[in-house]
Amino acid sequence: MAPPFTLxxxxxxLQFATNHLGHFLLTQLLLETMKRTSHEQKKEGRIVxxxxxxxxxxxxxxxxxxxxDESSYSPMYAYGQxxxxxxxxxxxxxxxxxxxxxxxxxxALHPGSIATNLxxxxxxxxxxxxxxxxxxxxxxxxxxxxTCYVALHPQVNGISGKYFMDxxxxxxxxxxxxxxxxxELWDISLTMAAP
Numbered sequence: 541m542a543p544p545f546t547l548x549x550x551x552x553x554l555q556f557a558t559n560h561l562g563h564f565l566l567t568q569l570l571l572e573t574m575k576r577t578s579h580e581q582k583k584e585g586r587i588v589x590x591x592x593x594x595x596x597x598x599x600x601x602x603x604x605x606x607x608x609d610e611s612s613y614s615p616m617y618a619y620g621q622x623x624x625x626x627x628x629x630x631x632x633x634x635x636x637x638x639x640x641x642x643x644x645x646x647x648a649l650h651p652g653s654i655a656t657n658l659x660x661x662x663x664x665x666x667x668x669x670x671x672x673x674x675x676x677x678x679x680x681x682x683x684x685x686x687t688c689y690v691a692l693h694p695q696v697n698g699i700s701g702k703y704f705m706d707x708x709x710x711x712x713x714x715x716x717x718x719x720x721x722x723x724e725l726w727d728i729s730l731t732m733a734a735p
Contacts, residue, residue, distance in 0.1 A: 542615035559622035565733040578643045587646040591626035598624040632722040634701030645700035
């Protein structure tokens with residue numbers, strides 16, 4: 541979360557590579573197996589993308605032309621962009637599942653503000669969070685609750701393309717619901733995540 545500008549081994553901005561492309565590639569590698577298993581077992585398969593309320597702090601949408609541009613890099617905006625991409629990915633998966641009749645769902649969620657070392661690149665803020673965080677941040681089990689709910693709970697059967705927070709459907713920002721942006725992200729991600 542919000543590190544100094546860094547490129548991955550594949551020369552892609554590190555937050556976008558880690559928080560979005562890694563998840564995108566893993567999903568692509570597992571997708572046919574998930575479809576087959578869901579069909580054979582006659583059970584719904586679920587894909588859960590852990591996003592963040594930080595998706596609201598993205599640049600305006602996804603800066604496709606400046607993904608790897610250090611001069612326009614903002615640590616928090618880039619983090620928000622990678623988390624916006626998680627929601628867009630779930631939405632595009634949902635569209636494709638409906639189009640192909642796959643018995644799979646894809647949703648995104650905000651786990652909550654959790655007492656972890658996520659802010660390690662911002663020592664002052666991290667120190668304050670360590671000092672007072674125990675009074676208002678979720679602990680790890682509380683932070684995992686929404687992920688477990690979306691992945692496992694029967695009440696989520698058949699629900700796809702939604703954004704969850706505190707085990708409830710929540711409203712993401714307008715960029716997260718942009719179908720054209722989701723499709724463009726999908727196409728670019730296919731190219732960037734190609735093995």
